[in-house]
Amino acid sequence: MRQQERLGLILDRLAKHGTVSVLDLTTELSASPASIRRDLKALEDQQLLKRTHGGAVAAEVIYELPMRYRTGRHxxxxxxxxxxxxxxxxxxxxxxxxxxxxxxxxxxxxxxxxxxxxxxxxxxxxxxxxxxxxxxxxxxxxxxxxxxxxxxxxxxxxxxxxxxxxxxxxxxxxxxxxxxxxxxxxxxxxxxxxxxxxxxxxxxxxxxxxxxxxxxxxxxxxxxxxxxxxxxxxxxxxxxxxxxxxxxxxxxxx
CATH class of the missing domain: 3.40.50.1360 (Rossmann fold)
Incomplete structure (x- = not known):
């Protein structure tokens, strides 16, 4: 799975549940923990989430999901x-x-x-x-x-x-x-x-x-x-x- 598609799925899960864990994402997206951590950092750098120990939570401000991350959803x-x-x-x-x-x-x-x-x-x-x-x-x-x-x-x-x-x-x-x-x-x-x-x-x-x-x-x-x-x-x-x-x-x- 491409990183861009993973990022969209991570944001989709955050929108639904408010929180994600590295462990769950590793299993769900068939990616290594290191890859998931890099994905979370990339999204945090864009203020789309806030990293926590072992995962991330949704950003306080709700942003429109950029189109490049919507590709692959549905x-x-x-x-x-x-x-x-x-x-x-x-x-x-x-x-x-x-x-x-x-x-x-x-x-x-x-x-x-x-x-x-x-x-x-x-x-x-x-x-x-x-x-x-x-x-x-x-x-x-x-x-x-x-x-x-x-x-x-x-x-x-x-x-x-x-x-x-x-x-x-x-x-x-x-x-x-x-x-x-x-x-x-x-x-x-x-x-x-x-x-x-x-x-x-x-x-x-x-x-x-x-x-x-x-x-x-x-x-x-x-x-x-x-x-x-x-x-x-x-x-x-x-x-x-x-x-x-x-x-x-x-x-x-x-």
Whole structure:
């Protein structure tokens, strides 16, 4: 297992339990105690945890998990969601928008591997990098201020670049989706740019694994009425999905 994946799993465990031990992590991650201690030090240096004798505890301040550490979490589910989303891009779809996130990144890779002509607009630097070498993709990148946690370009420059654009489909990753709270993310500037991207679309499709369903993050991106479809995995809670359907969202589970 790569160190980056281990770091993400350690932070995931901390978020759930508040504490981790070197002994438990050694067994769970099939790594040596020395490797786990180096991992904990690397995370402490970024103020993402506080080391203790024999382990670590969660930092007093809750930080948004950087995207590089989210890669690998719920990966199988995200791959299935991305494949289902790619099937929506039929021959009648000529333009799509892709927001940032791990699941939209998987979707970008799926679309890039097909080889069909398609215009893609994105504000995500990593997605732009993946698609820039695909000759069939007509790629448009918004510009804007870089948000390191998500590799997204956000702010007024990005918002202005999206004004006046029309896209057939927009695929958006979120940190929370809830029937009454709408869709949400951790950063208010990112939320504004995401909403500008949504406004370019004939249809908005949210891609979110089950850990996001029924949750609300810090800032609302848009009310649920602006979402046409949610693609999630089968572990999402049935009551949450029923409330979303009742609110008019088409829900696909994979």
């Amino acid at each position: 990966q199988e589910e995200k791959n299935r969601i991305a494949q289902a989303a790619a099937r929506l891009v039929t021959d009648s779809v000529h333009s799509v928008g892709l927001g940032g996130g791990t699941t939209t990144t998987e979707l970008a890779r799926a679309l890039g591997s097909v080889g069909r002509s398609l215009k893609v607009v994105t504000n995500a630097l990593n997605i732009a990098g993946d698609l820039s070498v695909r000759s069939a993709i007509d790629l448009v990148v918004t510009g804007g201020s870089v948000r390191p946690e998500s590799y997204e370009l956000v702010g007024p420059i990005a918002d202005r670049a999206l004004a006046g654009i029309h896209l057939d489909l927009v695929f958006l990753g979120v940190d929370g989706i809830d029937a009454t709270g709408g869709i949400s993310t951790h950063d208010e500037v990112e939320a504004q740019t995401d909403h500008c991207l949504m406004q370019t679309a004939t249809r908005v499709v949210v891609l979110a694994d089950s850990s996001k369903v029924g949750n609300r993050a810090f800032t609302r991106i848009a009310p649920i009425e602006e979402v046409a479809m949610l693609i999630t995995d089968s572990a999402a809670g049935a009551p949450d999905l029923e409330r979303l359907r009742a609110a008019g969202v088409e829900v696909i589970t994979v």
